[in-house]
Amino acid sequence: MQQHEQQAIxxxxxxxxxxxxxxxxxxxxxxxxxxxxxAADIDLGDEKIEAVIRCDAPSSVSDSLSRGQExxxxxxxxxxxxxxxxxxxLGDAAVLGREFFIMRRAAGTAAGHxxxxxxxxxxxxxxxxxxxxxxxxxxxxxxxxxxxxxFLAVPEQHPALLFIEESRRFLDDYHSAFPAxxxxxxxxxxxxxALEPLCLVHRDFRTGNYMVDGSGLTAVLDWEFTAWSQPLxxxxxxxxxxxxxxxxxxxxxxGGIGKRDDLFSGYAEVSGRLPxxxxxxxxxxxxxxxxxxxxxxxxxxxxxxAEPSLELALTAHIVPELELHILRMTGLEG
Amino acid sequence: MRIQPxxxxxxxxxxxxxxxxxxxxxxxxxxxxxxxxINAIGIARRQLVRGDAGEAQEQALLxxxxxxxxxxxxxxxxxAQRIRxxxxxxxxxxxxxxxxxxxxxxxxxxxxxxxxxxxSLL
Numbered sequence: 001m002q003q004h005e006q007q008a009i010x011x012x013x014x015x016x017x018x019x020x021x022x023x024x025x026x027x028x029x030x031x032x033x034x035x036x037x038x039a040a041d042i043d044l045g046d047e048k049i050e051a052v053i054r055c056d057a058p059s060s061v062s063d064s065l066s067r068g069q070e071x072x073x074x075x076x077x078x079x080x081x082x083x084x085x086x087x088x089x090l091g092d093a094a095v096l097g098r099e100f101f102i103m104r105r106a107a108g109t110a111a112g113h114x115x116x117x118x119x120x121x122x123x124x125x126x127x128x129x130x131x132x133x134x135x136x137x138x139x140x141x142x143x144x145x146x147x148x149x150x151f152l153a154v155p156e157q158h159p160a161l162l163f164i165e166e167s168r169r170f171l172d173d174y175h176s177a178f179p180a181x182x183x184x185x186x187x188x189x190x191x192x193x194a195l196e197p198l199c200l201v202h203r204d205f206r207t208g209n210y211m212v213d214g215s216g217l218t219a220v221l222d223w224e225f226t227a228w229s230q231p232l233x234x235x236x237x238x239x240x241x242x243x244x245x246x247x248x249x250x251x252x253x254x255g256g257i258g259k260r261d262d263l264f265s266g267y268a269e270v271s272g273r274l275p276x277x278x279x280x281x282x283x284x285x286x287x288x289x290x291x292x293x294x295x296x297x298x299x300x301x302x303x304x305x306a307e308p309s310l311e312l313a314l315t316a317h318i319v320p321e322l323e324l325h326i327l328r329m330t331g332l333e334g
Numbered sequence: 335m336r337i338q339p340x341x342x343x344x345x346x347x348x349x350x351x352x353x354x355x356x357x358x359x360x361x362x363x364x365x366x367x368x369x370x371x372i373n374a375i376g377i378a379r380r381q382l383v384r385g386d387a388g389e390a391q392e393q394a395l396l397x398x399x400x401x402x403x404x405x406x407x408x409x410x411x412x413x414a415q416r417i418r419x420x421x422x423x424x425x426x427x428x429x430x431x432x433x434x435x436x437x438x439x440x441x442x443x444x445x446x447x448x449x450x451x452x453x454s455l456l
Contacts, residue, residue, distance in 0.1 A: 168418070177410040180436045182417040248450060310370050317377055320439035321447040327436055328451075332429055 001026050001038050001053075005096055009053070012095045013102075019045035026053075039105060052085065055100040064224040067091075067099035069151050073223045074103060076149060076200070082138045083131075085219050108213030110221060115212060116245040116256035122212040129258025131217050132210070132238065133266025139220075140231040140271065142200035149200070152228055158195050159229040160286060164188055167293050174296070180323035184289045187330040193230075193282055201229035206243040207255030232275060235263065236283020241325055242291050242318075285329050292322040345379040380442045392435060399427050410435075 006023050014021040022043040029037040029052065038053040056067050065073070067090075074087040086104035093099050108121070115121055122128040144154055155162050164185050171178060203225040211219040237243075244256035254263045260277055268274040299316020301307045327333065339347070352372050357365055389406050396409035404412070413422075413432070422428040440447050441455055448454070 171414070177407070177414040179410060179414040179417050179432055182414045183422065183432060186418065186420065186423075310367070310374060314370055314373060314377075317443040320436065320442075321444040324436045324440045324447065324453075327433060332433060 008095050050105040052105045056098040070223050071101040106211045106219030108211040108218045110211045112208035112245045122216045126262045129262035130266030133263040134270045137267045137270035140199040184326040198228040205234045232283045235280045237287045240287035288326050
């Protein structure tokens, strides 16, 4: 962060709180293409706050949520008892020339490959898995309509059907055919579950997007894809094979760290609803298709020349194993 | 005739240098790019080994089962269309072809999946 930006934040925050403000030890955290994150220690009067400043990237082109919208979600989740970094202040876009907000800094790490192997982190894995279930149930207890979340569109049809139709439209216009994904989309259509009441769905709740330390879960992160959808979508996403970081077997089905039964029982503790493996299975298939569609689009960002990147190029090469997995999950095998 | 070692040998050698010499000399946070490079070279190498013969064979199979001619890309579109129209579900030959085509893509892009899941190409 540049000196004048740091000063602009200090001046703005002093004006907002009426207290003397100083930022120390400002350093870049790994972010992504969509936003940039800075760790900062903030002296606010007599108080010392360990904070993260989360900004829109200067060249943000994504259709994901803005920082202001993400801040509103963080506040709503925090108020509902979800373990998120405490939201502090929403920045004025005039301060940095782009949207930002400040939240408390959670302890621990989010690195998925580290979490699945390093058992000194969140030692009690069944307890962590149950807690993930409780967190999801608290997120899902937020339901529309909500004035503070009115930027989230309310889907006018079944969210899974919406995905199927959007995916087919995309594939119709794309330069390559994906017969196996067509097979999977048909399966999703043929097995469409009954529509349930809409609720807040995180839509990227997976290992790698929550933080843990030695004692357990410290924060649920990355709320930029959150939408009104079906509750079991989040459970299916978390159980998908893609987020197991090399772990295999049913004992690692939940994000490479735990069993489905523990996730479901944690979910029931808060929601009163015990999901069955078979109803979540639909959303596991859905998760593989949704990730495949995202991976194609990521690869296209490289392929089109818009954003040449080895990482994006290799993301396209994840699609075949997703396709094969989808075929196996939907009863088509050799 | 091309001089030996050939391209495949060179790619193998580059992978070995990156894996055995470059990777161990890097700090953990710098290893990611090199791991990606090794992965990418592996995909390119497997495509080179397979050559165009495999795609030609697939194309012939597609043409036979779909009952029409066309390029591999055109026939793949047609297969995708048939599947979307629900005409593959009860067609064992089309189902088998879809499985084989997908298996082949995985063998090139992510052979580790086949090992992890105990699947073979044949």
